[in-house]
Amino acid sequence: MNLAYSLKCLGHDPIPFVFTGRDLDDDYQTHLSRMAIDLDGIVRVESAPHSSHAFIFTDIKGNQFTGFYPGPTRTPEFETHLRRVIHEKHAIDYAIIAPDIPANMIAAAGVLKGGGTPFLTDPGQGITDFSATDCQKLVSLSNRIIMNQFEYDTLRTHTDVDNITELVITEGSRGARWKCSDSEGTESAVVPIRPLDPTGCGDAFRAGYVHAQLLGASYRDAVRCGAVVASINIESFGTQEHQLDKLVERYTTAWNERPSWL
DSSP, X not given: OHHHHHHHHTTOOOOOOEEEOTTOOHHHHHHHHHTTOOOTTEEEOTTOSXXXXXXXXXXXXXXXXXXXXXXXXXXXXXXXXXXXXXXXXXXXXXXXXXXXXXXXHHHHHHHHHHHTOOEEEOOGGGGGGOOHHHHXXXXXXXXEEEEEHHHHHHHHHXXXXXXXXXXXXXXXXXXXXXXXXXXXXXXXXXXXXXXXXXXXXXXXHHHHHXXXXXXXXXXXXXXXXXXXXXXXXXXXXXXXXXXXXXHHHHHHHHHSOOOTTO
């Protein structure tokens, strides 16, 4: 949902696809409706008591310790509902496979690849549940992967992840690097004006990266845009409180240029 929030703030029309438990409350649905986020992809599983949760503890140096519960377990209806959403919405320009249980991520990659929908795979905190075989299946179906250094090291142990078309590795305050079919490089992080809370900055980075790509940016500029959105996120408490109306100004200040796509 963090991705959907940022993408909506950036002027896109995201459709979050997620299976929730019975604990999806009215207040949060009201928040999504207020944002005018499409709710057609939210599937409530009545037999599941809990939705996905991430419990994140942040120390005074910004280090984070995360406990992740992925929500409802594997269901044969997953692919059926995903195909329904893709069919009903007709034109989906881009998809992001967010952290989930391995079976769901692999299934989503298969559906999207089979239907010709471009997608970015983000194994995230779900990677600790992946077996070597799971890693190999997910990478074999993916052309674009974004992850942090730990997740990259994990996938690299089991797969030839370096050979995929598009690879982005985030490194926190050290910035990010990318390795793609025709270019590679490293960009620094963007220092926030007043850092408050790093929670959700990875999702914010991904939203900024995808936003730039949808506008035709280069890989370098997409990574730079991700760094700016992540920096803005860090200046607010929580993961869905930041505003992105000054993205152009912040990007221009950070990188001393305003590219034509922005």
